[in-house]
Amino acid sequence: MWQRIKNALRGFMAGRHGADQLSLALLIAGLVLSLLTSFTGFALFYWLGLIAYIWGIFRMMSRNNAKRSEENLRWVTFWTKFKTEFKQFFVRLKNIRKYRYFKCPQCKARLRLPRKVGEVTVTCGKCHHQFKQKA
Numbered sequence: 810m811w812q813r814i815k816n817a818l819r820g821f822m823a824g825r826h827g828a829d830q831l832s833l834a835l836l837i838a839g840l841v842l843s844l845l846t847s848f849t850g851f852a853l854f855y856w857l858g859l860i861a862y863i864w865g866i867f868r869m870m871s872r873n874n875a876k877r878s879e880e881n882l883r884w885v886t887f888w889t890k891f892k893t894e895f896k897q898f899f900v901r902l903k904n905i906r907k908y909r910y911f912k913c914p915q916c917k918a919r920l921r922l923p924r925k926v927g928e929v930t931v932t933c934g935k936c937h938h939q940f941k942q943k944a
């Protein structure tokens with residue numbers, strides 16, 4: 810019985826994209842949004858949640874593997890960057906009394922100086938651009 814269900818499922822999923830990180834994220838987003846709907850009663854959350862579910866399931870059922878893999882890669886890249894930024898934000902918040910944070914005017918790399926060093930010439934570690942910075 811179970812074997813037959815398993816085989817039928819395997820046949821159904823053959824050639825389909827299946828679950829990946831983006832589909833999983835969409836299903837989680839759908840779940841969070843439906844929880845938000847029950848807490849707040851906002852219809853908008855309900856519709857967004859429904860869209861997330863349908864999109865997630867559509868991606869798993871899709872036979873266009875190349876397109877779905879490309880989307881997933883973009884998502885994973887974005888999410889990794891987002892997590893890093895998020896973590897760094899809290900690190901900066903924790904050290905805000907110790908360091909002055911600023912961006913390189915040329916390459917926008919994030920740099921920091923200990924506070925109260927006065928005006929110094931900074932060399933960017935990434936692009937080697939030199940500029941004066943007060944801290």
Ligand SMILES: [Zn+2]
Binds near residue numbers: 914915918935936938
């Ligand atoms: Zn730079």
